[in-house]
Amino acid sequence: MKTIKDQDCTIYAGEGSLSQLQGEVARYLAAEPDATCVVLCEQAAAKKIFPVLLRACPSLRRCKRYFLPATEAQKHIETLLPLWKQWADDKLDRKTLVINLGGGVLCDMGGFAASLFKRGLPFINIPTTLLAMADASAGGKTAVDLGEIKNILGSFNRPRAVFVDPVFLKTLPAREMLSGMAEILKMQCICRTDFSVQRAEKIFTDPEYLNEALLFAIKNKALITQQDFKEENIRKTLNFGHTFGHAFEALALRKKHPISHGEAVAHGMVCELYLSCRKCGFTRARFESFARLINARYGSFTYTEKDIPALLNYMVNDKKNKGRKIYPVLLSDWGKCVFDKAVFPLVIEKTLHDNTKKNGRYNA
Ligand SMILES: NC(=O)c1ccc[n+]([C@@H]2O[C@H](COP(=O)([O-])OP(=O)(O)OC[C@H]3O[C@@H](n4cnc5c(N)ncnc54)[C@H](O)[C@@H]3O)[C@@H](O)[C@H]2O)c1
Numbered sequence: 001m002k003t004i005k006d007q008d009c010t011i012y013a014g015e016g017s018l019s020q021l022q023g024e025v026a027r028y029l030a031a032e033p034d035a036t037c038v039v040l041c042e043q044a045a046a047k048k049i050f051p052v053l054l055r056a057c058p059s060l061r062r063c064k065r066y067f068l069p070a071t072e073a074q075k076h077i078e079t080l081l082p083l084w085k086q087w088a089d090d091k092l093d094r095k096t097l098v099i100n101l102g103g104g105v106l107c108d109m110g111g112f113a114a115s116l117f118k119r120g121l122p123f124i125n126i127p128t129t130l131l132a133m134a135d136a137s138a139g140g141k142t143a144v145d146l147g148e149i150k151n152i153l154g155s156f157n158r159p160r161a162v163f164v165d166p167v168f169l170k171t172l173p174a175r176e177m178l179s180g181m182a183e184i185l186k187m188q189c190i191c192r193t194d195f196s197v198q199r200a201e202k203i204f205t206d207p208e209y210l211n212e213a214l215l216f217a218i219k220n221k222a223l224i225t226q227q228d229f230k231e232e233n234i235r236k237t238l239n240f241g242h243t244f245g246h247a248f249e250a251l252a253l254r255k256k257h258p259i260s261h262g263e264a265v266a267h268g269m270v271c272e273l274y275l276s277c278r279k280c281g282f283t284r285a286r287f288e289s290f291a292r293l294i295n296a297r298y299g300s301f302t303y304t305e306k307d308i309p310a311l312l313n314y315m316v317n318d319k320k321n322k323g324r325k326i327y328p329v330l331l332s333d334w335g336k337c338v339f340d341k342a343v344f345p346l347v348i349e350k351t352l353h354d355n356t357k358k359n360g361r362y363n364a
Contacts, residue, residue, distance in 0.1 A: 006222040018056040018165040035095035042102025043067040070106040103129035104136030111142030115155040128168040130180025179262025187217035193335035236339040241269035243328035247314035267301040276330040
């Protein structure tokens with residue numbers, strides 16, 4: 001097990017890390033003698049993940065528990081209203097420690113719920129999907145969507161601790177594993193100047209390498225968020241693949257054929273590298289070998305010409321923009337991000353058109 005510090009948040013990562021939770025909770029309750037602790041668990045996966053938590057931390061049996069419907073379609077403030085009402089009825093106070101248990105949606109929503117209730121309760125994240133382990137559970141961004149606009153309501157608020165234990169991955173469906181692998185791949189693209197597509201393939205084929213790459217992602221995210229917590233500078237690089245990716249995710253949700261966050265980011269990275277070739281001198285050969293990897297692992301994300309205005313509209317509304325210009329993260333080379341380059345909507349539109357011509361297969 002490894003311990004990684006992100007300012008005042010401790011991330012326990014690796015097999016057996018969940019066994020540290022009992023001690024963490026006991027230390028908190030000893031320091032705050034009148035405090036209590038509650039568990040907020042994702043509803044859909046509760047039967048799989050809640051017993052794992054109780055086995056590792058039997059003292060939590062005595063805690064109040066809440067089950068939140070936390071799918072992407074329910075990632076709205078309305079879903080939290082009954083929960084906050086229940087917390088108020090149950091007299092949770094500012095010292096109540098909230099333990100969030102679930103995937104990235106639950107971590108985002110639970111962190112947001114805790115941040116706002118009585119102006120802020122302390123919380124711990126226990127991610128149960130690969131994507132939440134690699135990315136969503138740490139770094140202190142909490143969020144819900146507003147209508148179709150992703151993560152537009154939120155706060156910067158670090159958890160006290162994060163427990164990344166692969167024990168939860170035993171029940172995770174293959175498609176969700178693939179989703180998490182996309183965020184792990186993203187960290188390699190933006191942080192490794194020695195990135196190679198050949199080595200990155202091992203994320204999908206070699207469990208030992210996947211573990212290593214997961215740890216790499218956690219460590220590097222912590223390094224980046226320590227330098228720039230409020231996303232004014234280098235933290236923007238973590239959005240690589242997300243300008244297009246969020247638009248693809250929102251469109252798929254609107255069409256009632258949702259794709260996972262990671263799948264959306266995978267296709268988003270391809271589009272942003274395509275733009276990088278045009279705008280930042282990223283080499284065509286590197287782009288093509290990366291696109292082949294994504295097409296082989298994630299297929300293609302297809303949409304028609306008619307969808308382009310909606311996709312553009314999602315991107316124009318992206319919270320990272322200034323005015324009507326769009327700021328995707330581009331790469332001049334592996335590990336070298338360009339994050340403050342404005343791209344006009346017309347150029348984005350052209351990229352989307354080029355993509356439809358190739359049916360989502362840039363390398364075709
Ligand atoms: N805050 C951040 O910095 C940040 C970073 C990246 C992504 N995100 C957010 O994360 C969200 C995506 O998270 P996600 O990919 O974890 O999706 P998710 O939370 O929807 O979980 C995916 C699916 O896995 C199921 N599940 C969870 N744990 C399981 C387990 N152990 N066994 C079996 N099934 C399990 C869930 O029920 C769900 O159906 C998005 O909303 C995205 O915006 C946030």
